[in-house]
Amino acid sequence: MRTPQFLLCVSFFSLFAMAQTPSSLNLMPMPTRVQIGTGQLVVDQSFTAVSTGQKDARLDSGIPRFLDQISRQTGMQLNGQPADASNATFIIRAENAGRKVQELDEDESYTLEITTSRATLTAPNALGALHGLQTFLQLIEPTPAGFAVPAITIQDQPRFPWRGLLIDVSRHFIPIEVLERNLDGMAAVKMNVLHWHLSDDEGFRVESKRFSKLHQSGSEGQYYTQAEIRDFLAYARDRGIRVVPEFDMPGHSRSWLAAYPELASLPGPYRAGRIANADTVMDPTRDQTYKFLDKFIGEMAALFPDAYFHIGGDEVNNKPWDSNPKIQEFIRAHGMKNNRDLQAYFNQRLQKIVSKHGKIMVGWDEVLHPDLPKTVVVESWRGQDSLAQAAKQGYRSLLSYGYYLDLIWPAARHYAVDPMTTTGGAPALTAEEQKRILGGEACMWAEYVTPETIDSRLWPRVAAIAERLWSPQETRDNKSMYRRLDELSWRLRWLGLNHESNYVSMLHRLAGTDDIAALRILADVVEPTKDYTRTEVFPKPPVKRTPLNRLVDAARPESTVARQFAELVDTYVQSDYKDAAAEAQIRASLVKWRDNDANLQPVLDRSFILAEDKPLSQDLAALAAAGLQALDSIDKNQPLPDAWRTEQLAVVDRSMKPRANLLVMVAPPIQRLIEAAAASHQGAKP
Numbered sequence: 135m136r137t138p139q140f141l142l143c144v145s146f147f148s149l150f151a152m153a154q155t156p157s158s159l160n161l162m163p164m165p166t167r168v169q170i171g172t173g174q175l176v177v178d179q180s181f182t183a184v185s186t187g188q189k190d191a192r193l194d195s196g197i198p199r200f201l202d203q204i205s206r207q208t209g210m211q212l213n214g215q216p217a218d219a220s221n222a223t224f225i226i227r228a229e230n231a232g233r234k235v236q237e238l239d240e241d242e243s244y245t246l247e248i249t250t251s252r253a254t255l256t257a258p259n260a261l262g263a264l265h266g267l268q269t270f271l272q273l274i275e276p277t278p279a280g281f282a283v284p285a286i287t288i289q290d291q292p293r294f295p296w297r298g299l300l301i302d303v304s305r306h307f308i309p310i311e312v313l314e315r316n317l318d319g320m321a322a323v324k325m326n327v328l329h330w331h332l333s334d335d336e337g338f339r340v341e342s343k344r345f346s347k348l349h350q351s352g353s354e355g356q357y358y359t360q361a362e363i364r365d366f367l368a369y370a371r372d373r374g375i376r377v378v379p380e381f382d383m384p385g386h387s388r389s390w391l392a393a394y395p396e397l398a399s400l401p402g403p404y405r406a407g408r409i410a411n412a413d414t415v416m417d418p419t420r421d422q423t424y425k426f427l428d429k430f431i432g433e434m435a436a437l438f439p440d441a442y443f444h445i446g447g448d449e450v451n452n453k454p455w456d457s458n459p460k461i462q463e464f465i466r467a468h469g470m471k472n473n474r475d476l477q478a479y480f481n482q483r484l485q486k487i488v489s490k491h492g493k494i495m496v497g498w499d500e501v502l503h504p505d506l507p508k509t510v511v512v513e514s515w516r517g518q519d520s521l522a523q524a525a526k527q528g529y530r531s532l533l534s535y536g537y538y539l540d541l542i543w544p545a546a547r548h549y550a551v552d553p554m555t556t557t558g559g560a561p562a563l564t565a566e567e568q569k570r571i572l573g574g575e576a577c578m579w580a581e582y583v584t585p586e587t588i589d590s591r592l593w594p595r596v597a598a599i600a601e602r603l604w605s606p607q608e609t610r611d612n613k614s615m616y617r618r619l620d621e622l623s624w625r626l627r628w629l630g631l632n633h634e635s636n637y638v639s640m641l642h643r644l645a646g647t648d649d650i651a652a653l654r655i656l657a658d659v660v661e662p663t664k665d666y667t668r669t670e671v672f673p674k675p676p677v678k679r680t681p682l683n684r685l686v687d688a689a690r691p692e693s694t695v696a697r698q699f700a701e702l703v704d705t706y707v708q709s710d711y712k713d714a715a716a717e718a719q720i721r722a723s724l725v726k727w728r729d730n731d732a733n734l735q736p737v738l739d740r741s742f743i744l745a746e747d748k749p750l751s752q753d754l755a756a757l758a759a760a761g762l763q764a765l766d767s768i769d770k771n772q773p774l775p776d777a778w779r780t781e782q783l784a785v786v787d788r789s790m791k792p793r794a795n796l797l798v799m800v801a802p803p804i805q806r807l808i809e810a811a812a813a814s815h816q817g818a819k820p
């Protein structure tokens with residue numbers, strides 16, 4: 135029975151709900167259309183959900199998984215399913231049957247309507263329904279009246295049909311269970327393609343029954359059996375995710391050549407793994423190569439049901455072709471101009487094989503060549519222009535340039551990259567050409583990730599790319615994105631992602647003690663070096679087995695503490711140095727950082743892995759001290775001498791250059807304070 139007290143609560147919360155705006159909701163990606171209603175639907179232990187539409191195995195498993203997820207998110211066991219649908223709290227209806235193999239052009243839209251008494255989710259098929267369930271999960275919040283979702287109507291659909299994530303499992307093998315929890319993360323942010331980079335120089339990761347030496351010689355025992363792959367593909371399908379395999383060729387193929395040197399352009403022997411000799415490429419001039427690939431692709435095409443098949447095609451090292459006279463003779467004899475034409479010849483023959491086995495070929499942008507049929511999908515990674523150029527020439531295309539998560543960029547930098555933005559020399563596209571841009575893929579190349587660290591290199595940043603590919607183009611406010619990203623990040627823990635928990639574990643291991651307070655203060659403000667500037671300085675090779683257990687591996691790709699500190703300094707500067715609350719917070723941080731070094735040095739002294747981080751801790755203290763001096767100078771309007779400024783900026787400079795492969799990310803905002811203090815010396819605040 136509803137008590138008067140309860141009714142009072144409801145009306146109070148109606149007011150609260152009315153004050154909400156779509157951008158204050160913790161939804162990521164942001165839906166296409168959101169209309170906030172009045173009141174809320176309580177999600178308590180009596181909450182039930184049933185499917186009343188087309189039967190679909192993905193909903194048969196997806197709805198219980200959704201209810202389990204509610205239990206995990208709320209810590210509350212639910213009572214169970216209702217006897218009949220009319221009593222259910224949540225009615226889910228997929229109007230049509232889905233396709234047997236998930237396809238690129240399926241309608242992924244859904245409509246979610248939540249009133250104070252009931253929720254309804256309708257979708258053309260199970261894919262949209264699965265997306266709607268994820269939206270519902272993100273709406274659940276604790277409120278004074280219990281866990282609840284707001285009364286709301288959401289109509290949602292993706293901007294692009296291909297919203298992918300590439301995971302490289304060759305450089306470091308990533309076990310199935312790690313991939314599975316990341317598929318759960320992908321589903322949570324409505325990504326729908328796993329691009330599985332299964333072979334490269336370093337390792338060949340799939341069991342081949344026809345050519346068993348591939349996985350036997352090319353993987354050091356680290357590969358997926360075909361049975362494991364089938365289970366994994368079913369897991370992905372259940373979550374509305376297509377899996378596109380990539381077997382990179384003719385370059386990036388040393389692991390194949392270790393097993394079958396007869397495929398190579400130069401005599402072997404070859405060895406898989408991270409070794410210096412990368413001059414390995416298949417021989418495109420021999421019919422034997424294509425006979426092999428026909429059988430191999432036939433086997434893999436049967437194993438992977440998706441319509442698309444990625445053949446790589448990137449970064450072909452031309453040296454072996456140049457130094458093999460027979461190959462150069464073949465080029466001349468066939469009227470080709472150069473190695474590029476030879477690769478196009480290879481791709482043409484490969485495309486026929488891929489097509490014969492019922493698949494559509496995808497390749498990196500190096501494959502773009504007038505001789506290639508227009509059915510090929512081109513994935514742009516070297517620059518955005520090739521995306522538009524491919525579309526202009528009639529090819530469908532995908533954007534990965536700008537979405538490389540291994541470059542350790544901040545989320546905002548990825549978020550700013552839009553597949554529809556024509557850059558530089560790219561031509562403007564007609565509506566017809568624009569339709570050829572299918573979407574994009576975030577890429578997680580695995581030179582510097584392990585099963586332990588991969589979650590932290592993916593999450594939460596990949597969600598910003600997921601939003602770019604799902605939400606309307608106008609959804610581009612960084613502040614809103616970061617607010618929602620921070621909220622999403624802790625929620626992802628309930629999917630088993632360890633991007634946050636492994637940070638603490640790794641700091642403990644580095645310090646070798648329970649007391650990581652001082653180490654954490656330093657770790658919280660550093661980031662791994664950007665782009666491809668990471669170098670292994672410690673310990674010495676063998677590179678293949680270099681432990682990824684240093685502070686650079688524990689550190690967050692994007693420091694939330696540094697970002698928030700920079701925002702605070704911005705607020706303070708914008709207030710013309712008058713915002714006392716902001717200044718007080720800035721001071722508190724600076725004092726903490728200044729005093730941390732004395733506490734941290736004994737910890738750094740104790741651990742051989744941490745010794746390399748001593749200068750970083752010292753510089754953090756020096757920066758903080760400079761920041762405090764700057765604040766005092768600004769407050770008192772007492773200028774600081776130029777010599778002081780020069781001295782402090784040297785510390786800033788040093789802090790933003792990689793040491794131990796780390797950057798001290800609070801250096802730039804502290805630099806602003808230093809400059810302000812020095813400008814006051816010149817008689818005017820900047």
Ligand code: ACM
Nearest residue numbers: 448449498515579
């Ligand atoms: C690539 O990054 N070589 C596709």
